[in-house]
Amino acid sequence: MMAEVLAKRVVEKMYSHDVFSQWLGIERLEVKPGYCSLRMKIRKEMLNGFSIAHGGITYSFADSALAFASNSHGRKSVSVETSISHIHPLKEGDVIMAVAEEISCSDKIGIYTITITNQDNKKVALFKGTVYRTSKEWEI
Amino acid sequence: MMAEVLAKRVVEKMYSHDVFSQWLGIERLEVKPGYCSLRMKIRKEMLNGFSIAHGGITYSFADSALAFASNSHGRKSVSVETSISHIHPLKEGDVIMAVAEEISCSDKIGIYTITITNQDNKKVALFKGTVYRTSKEWEI
């Protein structure tokens, strides 16, 4: 199977079982090997005590991007360490986009950065994630 | 106001407006200045494509603990950088606990670790968070 087709099928399968990503309302814009871009809208139930999006919402969005991008090669990959810098607060109605970039992908370890921007193309968060690439393949 | 009373009131106020922490079903076990312990149950809608809790769920739980512990001194504090290591997967029905420890608290910067354990007292995640302490006080 071509790498591009495999990437799309793996992410389709992951997303179809990923109840929390569905609750978040994550849309897939583009999926390629080692890459994905996603979109999401901030809803009222995502806000914290400061009336801005809970830090966990932005993290969850980025973490889904990490999962999709790192599994897209067809090998089951699990997050081992992630970090996020919260740069700009998000309000209800904001629409955010995540772009995952593969920094490095060796046999066992993959490293990704995910940049999150809002509807004005302003950076709202920067996420870095390290995954362990298991030896199990996705059955597609 | 005594520091213990202030801590409880600030966190009570934060929690009462924190719609996402309420969606998560976070319970407050104990709140003290610079400290909190929280409990939460993993529900079906929190699972990802591997049928385990989405990484964002554990992060969100820890991030709420960070917000509560760091604001408990009465100064509004905002997260600037956080990281989480996912150690052990969580299934539906698991009950997890977060304990926030204040590593350092200077005039402007606070550093916290949050350890998350499951019902068997096994570590499931380790979170580290850095906050910027603004000059604004919580009005209680």
Add this chain to the structure above:
Amino acid sequence: MMAEVLAKRVVEKMYSHDVFSQWLGIERLEVKPGYCSLRMKIRKEMLNGFSIAHGGITYSFADSALAFASNSHGRKSVSVETSISHIHPLKEGDVIMAVAEEISCSDKIGIYTITITNQDNKKVALFKGTVYRTSKEWEI
């Protein structure tokens, strides 16, 4: 003073007192407000028990880039949280380059990524740093 001139003078002053950056043999390639690029050669005394550069060498190189880039605006800035992913090992004789990019710079907090590459333009490490921007100006 023009921002470009200020940036160069601040970093010149920092470097002239920075004994450890001098021990490392760090060369400044370019300094601009919020930006710097640096070069360094891996020497025998920088190696660890695996006969590759000690992780602290790459970190130190990146941390100097963070200090120079974040102080270049003229405000004294101190590192509060940094992380580094080690991607590719370095041997004696390798020549590495660091490029600091300013992701965000608010009144109090600055966030930077520093990408380190070797002489073949291969990524060897990715560093992310958060600084607290004090209210003290550099006296130049």
Add this chain to the structure above:
Amino acid sequence: MMAEVLAKRVVEKMYSHDVFSQWLGIERLEVKPGYCSLRMKIRKEMLNGFSIAHGGITYSFADSALAFASNSHGRKSVSVETSISHIHPLKEGDVIMAVAEEISCSDKIGIYTITITNQDNKKVALFKGTVYRTSKEWEI
């Protein structure tokens, strides 16, 4: 070989080849499986442009502790992601201690925190490190 003896021998072998840890003047206080404590003195050549220890010095000290603690089980382990929070500045003559704690150790991934304190038992830095555990054993 008993685990305690193996741990000491592996770290002895690592240290004897680790030229940079020797330059730092790192002393081993205690080595056990998954654990080590180290001591080091801040010298003039370790200072930066603020006349305090360069952030890379504290990081390097912690990174050596990570390497020793994670390799002490006898399997060659390499750092994949590390972070450090700088809490308190260090001056020439300060004597610091690192204590490595094993948070988690699975077949492939190990997670450690290293706490650094000064001669007054004040926390000066908090380090978290993730290693990949290769399948190669140390030959002792």
